[in-house]
């Protein structure tokens with residue numbers, strides 16, 4: 739694609755391209771693309787898909803760096819039950835659930851809202867749950883350089899519910915630990931505080 743003058747121009751161009759692909763899909767699955775209810779569907783679907791994958795245009799480390807504050811607090815900070823919606827890269831179907839994140843500051847704390855924003859940046863891409871977990875973990879570790887960071891994600895995958903193996907109640911848990919959370923006592927304290935039965 740040609741280089742774009744600005745983000746707005748890029749957004750218009752890319753929306754039109756994705757819209758044309760969706761129009762083809764709607765026709766290919768046997769629908770009448772001229773039917774009243776479907777006329778605007780390719781455009782709506784394109785906008786929805788670009789919203790759900792907007793993380794490719796965003797810089798998670800920059801988001802964290804924009805709200806780091808020098809502070810001597812060095813106990814655990816936990817943000818739990820962060821709702822998360824992503825798309826599995828194998829089927830482009832949603833997987834969704836909760837992220838629980840903790841860090842132990844090392845001279846800097848971060849604005850609390852920035853942690854869920856980081857989750858969104860990486861979730862709004864084509865992902866597998868394992869890589870999503872590590873993307874969040876490494877981003878916080880590299881940027882904040884805390885004494886420790888922990889990420890747990892619990893999610894349900896629509897590709898295992900609506901199709902394929904068709905299991906409605908399975909939940910996948912992934913986790914990653916760095917620094918002080920690699921010690922069993924710190925990790926267990928975190929797991930206890932997020933009130934799961936993982937410990």
Ligand SMILES: Nc1nc2c(ncn2[C@@H]2O[C@H](COP(=O)(O)OP(=O)(O)OP(=O)(O)O)[C@@H](O)[C@H]2O)c(=O)[nH]1
Nearest residue numbers: 826827828833865866867868895897898901902903
């Ligand atoms: N590890 C991992 N696997 C995932 C994730 N999301 C979806 N999958 C799996 O990716 C696998 C893709 O396997 P394939 O055999 O290539 O695809 P498939 O024929 O559609 O597989 P079925 O879902 O078993 O019908 C499936 O087992 C999915 O359950 C994820 O986040 N992490």
Ligand SMILES: [Zn+2]
Nearest residue numbers: 826828829897
């Ligand atoms: Zn899938």
